[in-house]
Amino acid sequence: MxxxxxxxxxxxxxxxxxxxxxxxxxxxxxxxLGMSLVQPILWLGLFGKSMNLGSLFSANALNIPGLNIPKSIIDALGAEIMKSTFGTSSYFSFLAVGMLAFIVLFTSMQSGMSIVWDRRLGFLSKIMSTSVSRGNIIVGKALSSVIKSLAQATIVLIIATLLGLQYRSGLTVLDFVGMYAALFLMSLGLSSVFLMLALRSTSWESQMAIMNLLNMPLLFASNAFYPVRLMPDWLKPIVQVNPISYANDIDRQLLLGSTGMSSLAFDFAFLAGFAAIFTAVSMYMSWKYLTK
Amino acid sequence: MSDEVAIKAEELTKVYGGSLLAVDHISFEVKKNEIFGFLGPNGAGKSTTINMLTTLLKPTEGTARVNGFDIVKEPAKVRQSIGVVPQEYTADEDLTGWENVLMVGDLYGLPRSFTRQRAKELLDMVELTAAANKKVENYSGGMRRRLEIAMGLINQPTVLFLDEPTLGLDVQTRAAIWHYISKLRQEYGMTIMVTTHYLEEADAYCDRIAIIDHGKILKIGSPRELKEGLGGDVVSLTVSGSVEAAKQAIVQVLSVDVDDVDQATLRFKVRDASTAVPRLFEAFNASGIKISKLSITEPTMDEVYMEYTGRSLRDEEVSSEEAFRQRATIRRARKRWPSASR
Structure with a gap:
C-alpha cells in the first residue's frame, strides 16, 4: 500500500x-434554508403584531361612560399594568424575546429526525463502520442543531428589532453574549434529549408524533407567551422546571431589563446543568445503543 | 495467527434476543490477498457475520481476528484497518460524490491533505472524476456503488468487506464492479470478503467460497472443488451401433455407473470429463464403436448451492426497517444517470 x-x-x-x-x-x-428563515418572520409578524395586548389598556379601548377619566391617566395606568405584568410596557417586545426560545425549540426538536433517516437509509451503519467515536455521532448532530438554532434566533432578533423591539436602556454587547449563551445551553440540552429519543427509533412517523406531542406543551408550559406569575398554581412547578422558561428569563432580563423569575446566576446554573446532564446521558446512550 | 491469514473466525456466535441463533459457532479463515465469497439464502447469517467482523455487532460467543486485531477487544483498531461497503447505498444524497469521500476521510481522522490526494485517486479509479462535483441524488445505481467502493477505501484498508456489491445492478455494471474488485486484489494486494446472491459471480470471481445456512458453514472450498464435490461432469453420448459394447467399454475404462437414456444414448457422471472423454475415445476407436453425438455438462454453482441449502423456498420475515432499506437499495440501483446511459 x-x-x-x-x-x-x-x-x-x-x-x-x-x-x-x-x-x-x-x-x-x-x-x-429559505423556509426556516421565513418561518420566524411569519410568526413574529403575524402572531407578535396581532396579539397586541397593550391596546387593551389604552384610552381608546377603555372608555367607560359616565366616568370621565382623563386619557393620560388611562394610558399611564395601562403602561404600568403592562410593565408589572410583562416586565416591559411593550407586549411585542415580551413576545419577540420569547420567540427566540420558540425558534430554538423548534429547530432543536428536528435533530431527532436526522438520526432516524440516517438509520433507515444505512448512513448510520456507514458512520459506525469508521473509527469515529460513538459519542461524537450524537454530539456532532446536537452541535449542528445548535448552530442552526442560533442562526435562526439571530434572524428573529434582527426582524424583531426592525419591527420595533424596545431594548432596555444601557444595553451592552455583553447582554447579547449572555443571550446567545442561554440559547446555546438550551438548544444543546434539547437537541440531546430529542436525539436520545430517536436513537433506537426506526420510524420517522413516531418521531414526528413525539415532536408534535411535546412542542406545544413545552411552549405553553413556559413563560414564552405569558408571565409565570399569572399562571395557575398547578402549572407553576412545571414552568419552573422547563428549560425554555430559564432561557426566556435570562433573555428578558438582559435585553428588556425585566425583573426576572429568578436571578441570572440561578438561571444560567439551571440551563448549564440541564445541558450537561442531557449531553452526558445522550452520549452514554449513544455508546450503549449504537453498538448492538 | 500466521502472516498468511487476514481473517480468522473462531466459534463466532450471535444470538438475538436470547433465543434466535443467527450465527452458530462458525470458524473459518480467509487468506491474505484472497477474494472470499460468502453465499447463503436470506437470513442464513451472512450479514450478521459481516457485521460482527466489522465490529457493528458484538458476538454473543467466540471471536475473530481481523488483520491480527481482536474484534471484541480491539474494535477501534479493527475499524482503522478495514474498509466496509455495506449493502445499502450510504452516501449522503444531498452532498456531492467528492464531499462524501472527504467526509468519510474526516470520520477516520485522516489529515485533509492526504484525504484530498487519495480521494482524487480513488474517484479516478472508479471513473467518477467527471461526476465528482454532482450531487449523489443524480447518480445511477452503478455510479453510487462505485462511489461506495471509493468511500470504503479512503483509509487504505488491507481488508475490504463488501455486502452484496452488485445487488439490483444490470449485467454490464455488475461486470464493471467485479472488474474493480479484481483490480483491488491485484494492484493493492487487498483481501476481499464479499457476500452475493449471484452464484455465477461467486463462481467466476471468488478464490474460495463458503456456503452458509441456518447460521452454520456447510462447505468451504474453491468453486472448482465445490463443483467437483457434487460428483463431477455429466456426459451423455449417442452411439451408432451396439449400445452394450459401448457400455462395457465405458465401465472398463472409467469404472463408473452408466445409465441408459434410450436405445442409443448413454449417460454417466465422471469427475473430470475433459481428461476422461479422450481416454474413452481411444478405447472406442480400438473396438470400433462410433459416436454420433456427445455432450458434456459441468455442474453449475447453482447446483452446488441447491445441494447444500435445499430447494425449499425461504419465506423469511424481515422487520419493516429492513424491508424499507432493501426496497430503497433496489430502487436506487435501478436509477440511471441522467446524461449517460450508465
Whole structure:
C-alpha cells in the first residue's frame, strides 16, 4: 500500500465532519434554508403584531361612560399594568424575546429526525463502520442543531428589532453574549434529549408524533407567551422546571431589563446543568445503543 | 495467527434476543490477498457475520481476528484497518460524490491533505472524476456503488468487506464492479470478503467460497472443488451401433455407473470429463464403436448451492426497517444517470 499517514485517533476526531455534513445539508438546500428563515418572520409578524395586548389598556379601548377619566391617566395606568405584568410596557417586545426560545425549540426538536433517516437509509451503519467515536455521532448532530438554532434566533432578533423591539436602556454587547449563551445551553440540552429519543427509533412517523406531542406543551408550559406569575398554581412547578422558561428569563432580563423569575446566576446554573446532564446521558446512550 | 491469514473466525456466535441463533459457532479463515465469497439464502447469517467482523455487532460467543486485531477487544483498531461497503447505498444524497469521500476521510481522522490526494485517486479509479462535483441524488445505481467502493477505501484498508456489491445492478455494471474488485486484489494486494446472491459471480470471481445456512458453514472450498464435490461432469453420448459394447467399454475404462437414456444414448457422471472423454475415445476407436453425438455438462454453482441449502423456498420475515432499506437499495440501483446511459 501507499505511504502510511498520521491518523488522528483523538476522542474528538470526526466530530466536525458530522456537524459539517448536517450544516451542508441545511445551507445548500435553498428551499429548506429559505423556509426556516421565513418561518420566524411569519410568526413574529403575524402572531407578535396581532396579539397586541397593550391596546387593551389604552384610552381608546377603555372608555367607560359616565366616568370621565382623563386619557393620560388611562394610558399611564395601562403602561404600568403592562410593565408589572410583562416586565416591559411593550407586549411585542415580551413576545419577540420569547420567540427566540420558540425558534430554538423548534429547530432543536428536528435533530431527532436526522438520526432516524440516517438509520433507515444505512448512513448510520456507514458512520459506525469508521473509527469515529460513538459519542461524537450524537454530539456532532446536537452541535449542528445548535448552530442552526442560533442562526435562526439571530434572524428573529434582527426582524424583531426592525419591527420595533424596545431594548432596555444601557444595553451592552455583553447582554447579547449572555443571550446567545442561554440559547446555546438550551438548544444543546434539547437537541440531546430529542436525539436520545430517536436513537433506537426506526420510524420517522413516531418521531414526528413525539415532536408534535411535546412542542406545544413545552411552549405553553413556559413563560414564552405569558408571565409565570399569572399562571395557575398547578402549572407553576412545571414552568419552573422547563428549560425554555430559564432561557426566556435570562433573555428578558438582559435585553428588556425585566425583573426576572429568578436571578441570572440561578438561571444560567439551571440551563448549564440541564445541558450537561442531557449531553452526558445522550452520549452514554449513544455508546450503549449504537453498538448492538 | 500466521502472516498468511487476514481473517480468522473462531466459534463466532450471535444470538438475538436470547433465543434466535443467527450465527452458530462458525470458524473459518480467509487468506491474505484472497477474494472470499460468502453465499447463503436470506437470513442464513451472512450479514450478521459481516457485521460482527466489522465490529457493528458484538458476538454473543467466540471471536475473530481481523488483520491480527481482536474484534471484541480491539474494535477501534479493527475499524482503522478495514474498509466496509455495506449493502445499502450510504452516501449522503444531498452532498456531492467528492464531499462524501472527504467526509468519510474526516470520520477516520485522516489529515485533509492526504484525504484530498487519495480521494482524487480513488474517484479516478472508479471513473467518477467527471461526476465528482454532482450531487449523489443524480447518480445511477452503478455510479453510487462505485462511489461506495471509493468511500470504503479512503483509509487504505488491507481488508475490504463488501455486502452484496452488485445487488439490483444490470449485467454490464455488475461486470464493471467485479472488474474493480479484481483490480483491488491485484494492484493493492487487498483481501476481499464479499457476500452475493449471484452464484455465477461467486463462481467466476471468488478464490474460495463458503456456503452458509441456518447460521452454520456447510462447505468451504474453491468453486472448482465445490463443483467437483457434487460428483463431477455429466456426459451423455449417442452411439451408432451396439449400445452394450459401448457400455462395457465405458465401465472398463472409467469404472463408473452408466445409465441408459434410450436405445442409443448413454449417460454417466465422471469427475473430470475433459481428461476422461479422450481416454474413452481411444478405447472406442480400438473396438470400433462410433459416436454420433456427445455432450458434456459441468455442474453449475447453482447446483452446488441447491445441494447444500435445499430447494425449499425461504419465506423469511424481515422487520419493516429492513424491508424499507432493501426496497430503497433496489430502487436506487435501478436509477440511471441522467446524461449517460450508465
Amino acid at each position: 501507499a505511504q502510511r499517514v498520521k491518523v488522528d485517533n483523538g476522542p474528538l476526531h470526526g466530530l466536525w465532519a458530522i456537524t459539517n455534513r448536517e450544516l451542508k445539508k441545511w445551507y445548500k438546500n435553498y428551499v429548506l
